[in-house]
Amino acid sequence: xxxxxxxxxxxxxxxxxxxxxxxxxxxxxxxxxxxxxxxxxxxxxxxxxxxxxxxxxxxxxxxxxxxxxxxxxxxxxxxxxxxxxxxxxxxxxxxxxxxxxxxxxxxxxxxxxxxxxxxxxx
Numbered sequence: 001x002x003x004x005x006x007x008x009x010x011x012x013x014x015x016x017x018x019x020x021x022x023x024x025x026x027x028x029x030x031x032x033x034x035x036x037x038x039x040x041x042x043x044x045x046x047x048x049x050x051x052x053x054x055x056x057x058x059x060x061x062x063x064x065x066x067x068x069x070x071x072x073x074x075x076x077x078x079x080x081x082x083x084x085x086x087x088x089x090x091x092x093x094x095x096x097x098x099x100x101x102x103x104x105x106x107x108x109x110x111x112x113x114x115x116x117x118x119x120x121x122x
Contacts, residue, residue, distance in 0.1 A: 011035050015029055015032025
C-alpha cells in the first residue's frame with residue numbers, strides 16, 4: 001500500500017511542478033489527479049494495490065474533512081460578515097451541479113420504453 005500512496009503523492013508532486021512551472025490557476029493536486037487519471041486510462045485497469053489504497057482512503061474519507069473544518073472555524077468572523085453571498089453561491093452551485101448532472105445522465109444513458117422497464121423489473 002505504501003507504493004500506491006507514493007504513486008498518488010508523486011502525481012501530486014508532478015501536478016505542483018506543472019502548476020508552478022506554467023503559472024496555472026489550477027491547484028497542483030488537481031493537475032496531479034488528472035495526470036493519475038490519464039495514466040489509469042492508458043493502463044486500462046488500475047493495479048490491485050492502488051484500488052486497495054483507494055478503498056482504504058474512502059473508508060477514512062471523513063478524516064480528510066478535518067482540515068477544512070478547522071479552516072472554516074478560523075475564518076468564522078469573515079463567514080459571519082459574508083454569510084449571504086456564501087450561502088447563495090453554495091445553493092446556486094449545488095442546484096446547477098444537480099441539473100447539469102441530470103442532463104448529462106439523460107444524454108449518456110439511452111431511454112428505455114415502458115415495456116423494457118417492466119421486463120427489467122421482473
